[in-house]
Amino acid sequence: VSGTGKKWRPWLCAIAVAAASGSAGCTATLERPEFDARTLSARVVGLRSEARASYALIQKHIEDVGYQLAHSGAPICGEAVAPLLGASLARRNDFVLHAKKAQVEAAFGVGDRVKVFAVAGGSPAERAGLRAGDEIVAVDGRSITRTKHVFEALRRSSSGDPLFRVLREGTAHSLSLPRELGCDSGLRVYVSSSIDTSSDYNERDVWVPTGLVRFVKNDDELAIAIAHQIAHRLVGSFHRLQDEPRIDSLALVLSARAGFTITHAAGFWDRVAAEQPWKIPLATGGHPVDHGALELRAPVIRASVAEIQNLIAAGKPITTATSALR
Ligand SMILES: [Zn+2]
Numbered sequence: 001v002s003g004t005g006k007k008w009r010p011w012l013c014a015i016a017v018a019a020a021s022g023s024a025g026c027t028a029t030l031e032r033p034e035f036d037a038r039t040l041s042a043r044v045v046g047l048r049s050e051a052r053a054s055y056a057l058i059q060k061h062i063e064d065v066g067y068q069l070a071h072s073g074a075p076i077c078g079e080a081v082a083p084l085l086g087a088s089l090a091r092r093n094d095f096v097l098h099a100k101k102a103q104v105e106a107a108f109g110v111g112d113r114v115k116v117f118a119v120a121g122g123s124p125a126e127r128a129g130l131r132a133g134d135e136i137v138a139v140d141g142r143s144i145t146r147t148k149h150v151f152e153a154l155r156r157s158s159s160g161d162p163l164f165r166v167l168r169e170g171t172a173h174s175l176s177l178p179r180e181l182g183c184d185s186g187l188r189v190y191v192s193s194s195i196d197t198s199s200d201y202n203e204r205d206v207w208v209p210t211g212l213v214r215f216v217k218n219d220d221e222l223a224i225a226i227a228h229q230i231a232h233r234l235v236g237s238f239h240r241l242q243d244e245p246r247i248d249s250l251a252l253v254l255s256a257r258a259g260f261t262i263t264h265a266a267g268f269w270d271r272v273a274a275e276q277p278w279k280i281p282l283a284t285g286g287h288p289v290d291h292g293a294l295e296l297r298a299p300v301i302r303a304s305v306a307e308i309q310n311l312i313a314a315g316k317p318i319t320t321a322t323s324a325l326r
Contacts, residue, residue: 052108056132058213059088059189060118065222065260066208067120069230070182072258076250076319080234082184083154083162085177086123087116087130089147095191113137113167114147117189128164128175137172138165151186151205183254185230195275197229206230215275221268223260227251244292245300252304256318262308266301269294 067086074081091114095104105111113135119125136144139153140163154162154177161176186205193211206229216222231250235243248269252262273280273294281293311318 048107055108055191055210056117058210060120061213061219062189062208062210062222062226063088063118063120063123063187065219065258066185066187066206066226067123067182068258068260069223069227069254070185070187071123071180073183073227073230073254074181076253076257077183077230077234080184081181082151082186083157083177084123084180084182085125085150085154086120087125088118088187088189089114089116089136089150090189091115091147094147094188112145114144114150116166124178124180128177130164130166130175130177131168134166134168134173136164136166139163147188148186148205155184155204183230183234185226185233187226195225195272196279197225199229199233204233206233216268220255220261220264223255223258224251224262224265224268225272227254227258230254245297248297248301249304252301252308253318256308256312262305265305266298269297269301 063086067084070077070084071086090108090110092101092104092110092112095108095110109115116125116130116132116134116136118132119130136150138144139150140157142149142153144150144153157179159179161179164175164177166173166175184204188205188207190207190209192209193214194209195212195215196209197212198207199205206226208226208229212225213222216225228247228251231247231254234250235247248265252265255265256262269280273282283293283295308318
């Protein structure tokens with residue numbers, strides 16, 4: 001290292017002197033940065049709390065949009081409905097796969113219990129008095145050790161208001177969740193720079209990455225993306241590309257019913273395709289893809305948007321009666 005340093009130092013010196021002629025020669029100016037451990041530690045605590053607040057804000061955003069879609073979509077979702085929660089939940093193991101447990105705990109203040117990060121406005125969770133920071137320990141007498149258990153418990157509850165047992169700052173509370181049926185989506189938020197919503201085959205929940213909130217231009221786009229995944233769950237199709245136009249149409253119906261503007265939908269998918277063309281190609285053929293080629297989807301999206309706009313203009317209810325769904 002020192003040999004290389006000796007070779008290069010004259011070069012660097014010459015450049016430095018040329019750039020700042022008149023400076024006092026070419027002595028090393030690198031100094032050990034001064035820091036005060038206490039100030040630095042306070043700054044780390046401050047940044048950590050900013051990060052948590054920013055994360056909670058993203059969760060709230062996703063939960064608000066997801067709740068509106070699931071709530072307004074109830075008549076469209078037919079049999080595929082379940083009691084809605086309207087709260088964003090996570091426990092330690094829900095975070096980045098390879099992160100160390102202690103790091104996640106320190107960064108997000110979350111341990112083995114299922115914690116509430118955000119509550120959607122007007123949702124059953126809000127009406128029940130559930131708050132960010134609460135830890136859910138049981139639903140209807142069954143203990144909750146994983147996040148998906150909460151949504152499973154809701155799906156199981158046949159009638160009446162599900163009873164939540166929560167810990168709030170160490171004190172136990174019982175909260176009764178007003179029963180309200182909506183599209184069964186079990187919305188889950190995960191920390192990732194990805195822009196893809198997803199569902200897995202065994203768990204019925206819809207996963208939304210925090211990166212999507214940074215990508216979308218507004219809530220209308222966020223709604224289109226989340227509704228698309230709810231529609232995938234409704235149709236029960238994940239790899240049959242011939243179902244994709246139908247899923248797009250259903251997603252537009254769900255978004256419009258929830259009061260979101262849908263006129264930008266085709267443009268939104270163009271942007272998604274431009275961001276990751278290996279997932280949504282322009283044309284069919286070639287390798288299998290996740291969500292169908294734009295050449296198949298775009299005409300259906302445009303036709304569905306026009307039909308839904310006509311229904312809105314005529315003051316008619318927005319039902320599944322768009323061409324792609326008949
Ligand atoms: Zn799709």
